[in-house]
Amino acid sequence: MQNSILDSLNPAQRAGVEATHGPVLVIAGAGSGKTRMLTARIAHLMADKGVPGQHILAVTFTNKAAAEMRERVTRALGLDPEALTPPPFFASSAAMFSQPTIGTFHAVCARILRREIERTPFTKQFVIYDDSDQLSLVKDCFSRLGLSDKAFSPKSFQWAINSAKCSALEPHEMPAEGYDYFAKNLAKIYALYQQELFKANAVDFGEMITLTYRMLRDNADLLAKYRKLFQFIHVDEYQDTNRAQYLLVKLLAAGHRNICVVGDEDQSIYKWRGADIRNILDFEKDYPEARVVKLEQNYRSTKNIIGASSKLISNNTERKAKTLWTGNEAGSLIRRFQVSDERAEAELVVGKLKQACESEGFSFNDVAVFYRTNAQSRVFEDILRRERAPYKIVGGLRFYDRKEIKDVMAYFRVLVNPEDSVSFARVINVPQRGIGKTTVDKIDEVAVARGLTFEAAMYQAAQGQGGALSAAPRKKISEFLALIADLRGLLATKTLSEFYHELLDRTRYVQELKVENTEESAARIENLQELSSTITEFESGAGAEERPALETLPVFLENVALVGERAEEDQGVAGSVSLMTLHMSKGLEFPLVFMVGMEEGLFPSVRGDDGGSDEDIEEERRLCYVGMTRAMKQLYMSHAVCRRLYGNILYNEPARFFGEIPGEFIEFKDLARFNRGGVSGYARDEGDDDGAECSYSHAPVGPASALGAGSSQIGRPGGSQIGRRVRHSVYGEGVIRGVEGGSSDAAKVTVEFSGRMTKKFILKFANLEYLS
């Protein structure tokens, strides 16, 4: 019995599994079987060490990772497939944590909060605000404070608030020094935002973590209870934890110190959303007695891919020494291509992948295209469609982010939580019922002036109190309130599915869409039907077919907020090519990978005027490392000489990363016939004829070539390059002497006019006319 779990492991994995007590740091290189190790560890604890399941906690970052872990633990233990599926929230309190708790940080916190919410300022009807709800609330606070300044957008404050929450900072802890307008107002707006959250009885994603943390920190009895419950703690992707998550885990583990964290600092690519790489780098400082296990054998990729990516990542300084190796075959060389523009790039990629699928034994399912920004996907979609190659975009617009779905969810939430002002504002005029902005503003005024919830303010406004609302809008609001009251009444008698149809009917939502009668409205109706089946599915999954919506709806809402979309099954036998950003690729693997748009400025992306700090570049390099190590058999990397992005044309240098990959791992072909003048005349190469491609042993690399620093940015056909003649509306004719600044916004050109007068312009505003 003992052997069946341990046998399939290599010595390092086994060491991680058997170190059951005390702190353990597992440095898990890409493709080194970390999930296998983690699941074996949990199974080992339960089956061999006799640890009751409920004492085990494993936190992940995504639902997908949690589901996979659950499934694999189930299999390792030979349990019933559903055995570890967490019971729905309306299950008895005792059942809530009767199994190993395997879930995302947010799901685990939600469970704890649902159970202990009376220890917080919120009530049990609390709802979870997503990103856009949050932004609406920030906007409210924004205008309430009279911050109409154009200098800072509500979005930037939303971002700053979330950063603060990631760092577990409360409003009063915000540095409020007076110089900076932004900093000065941040503390204020953050404080107001928190107050409004509380009033709306809503919790945002960041708050779920910090609220749980503060609740446990401040309630000794609760802390003791959960320390006793979670005696063996596991954290996956530890390099991605933010400060708040770090504090929470540390707090829970402080007694028994049975904490096993697994991660890879080389795959830390979420600094921009609060991940703190120091959490993993300093683990041994937090737990000096920690055992450190390194998983260095890669089971995924060829020797060439491992060799190349290892060399690349060794250019980073913020990392622990680690040597990834593989027993796999050498495989073919990585193939690097230079093409003339993004269209040629797409043609090349699609040509190569079709060939691979038609004659090299790959299937479309095996193929992935990774890009740095979503905007790059379009060309690939065009060409793939034209060539009739099936594809899917991974991580595009999510189902629950669609307008119509969000509208319905807002109705749902308003019914469950009457204090939810954001959702009220969303649905009050959807479908249009003649309640416009002015009316809503007036209700808002009433709410603020009298300290009422939005709904209470509506009641008062409808009765003509406190506001200058005339008869017509008052009547409309009364009707709306009656609708809400009716719907609430139905919750007790209908099942959720029945109720959903009543809601669509009584709000006339679908009817209005039918009247629109456009392609778009038809798609929306279809989505609403999709939601109907999702609800039915949810009901049967939760065993709630018979329960009234009153009970089911809150659970459904929670599920939607935390789990979101269920993974869509692959359509078609042949499968489809996956298109995604490099960030989305983390954790996945594909036999054949194309990394595209590998150009300075785009990838590595350089933003800000510092031209990209070392830290930023290191994160971009990790992103490159993540992308490369997704490839199992064959890896293509490409860059274009010239690229259209956001309506202007960029001439970018090849990514510096090419200079960091030794020639023994990579071959280079130039399909662009690089033309100095930037004038047209690139060879139109359909791709496969090797005879027509020029190969270089010394391939051009990085930002250090003919154009000088970084990349150049161009505003018109032809483009601005050093030496180019231009006309300026004020200064007349001149010659471009310098180009700097990679990002399209900050790009500057130096132009020399007659009489050796030189002027520097921000290209965006210069409005230069290009002369031949």
Place this chain on the structure above:
DNA sequence: TAGCTTGTATTTTTT
């Protein structure tokens, strides 16, 4: 109030 026009911003994304 609502539709239209103009302006502006536009890495990366989970929960």
Place this chain on the structure above:
DNA sequence: ATACAAGCTA
């Protein structure tokens, strides 16, 4: 290029 939001007129 483009999408989305704020501002302006019917």
